[in-house]
Amino acid sequence: MVIAARQALTDDEVPLLVIRGDGRDPHDRMRLVAVELASFETNVVQLSNLDWEHYADRVGPDGIFRGFGKPTGDR
Template sequence: MTETTLVCDTPSMLTMPDPPCALVLRTDFSNDATWAAVCAASSALSVEGFGATLSFVSDRAFADLSVEQVVALPRVADRGFLFLVDHVTITNPEMPLVVLDLNVEPGRWFRVVPAEMWGVENNLTLANLDFRDFADRVDPDGVFRGFAG
């Protein structure tokens, strides 16, 4: 797990972080223990031994940003997607993170439980599957919990 803290002089200078791995951006700072649990659960290997390659960014400059505000952030690099840890992630017992499309349909998003992040991250990073392959297969509550059968 890589955690990065960025320092920004003013909100107007805020840009999308550019870590070396898939970005997990914290926007809710209400519970540090749950943030740590989300990081641990997201980094855990699957029963098959697969894991997500993630960079965790915890910087209060991003506090309370909406999906729309995150999509609008200037970018240093061409990043296709990112994960957000928002208020729902922190308060829901399943800790579902937002998966946000930044390229094909910027602003389109769905949620994923930490145990399935490895599949989303691996396949989107390698372009084995497209964003819509996951987004179109969420449960009725908008959360991806894996491919059925």
């Protein structure tokens, strides 16, 4: 499930909230910038060539995934 919560609507990067399953486990939630949503959808949901952890392991200290090969630190 993808949610455009308050942070997504007020931040220039549009960090969307993505929830896996029922979202009760903190590891089942992450934010990713809107420009990465198509990559996530294609690789995790449609093709299943990557899994949730490939993205979740690369979330920055601020809790946002900004892409592979990009710094994970704060902006």
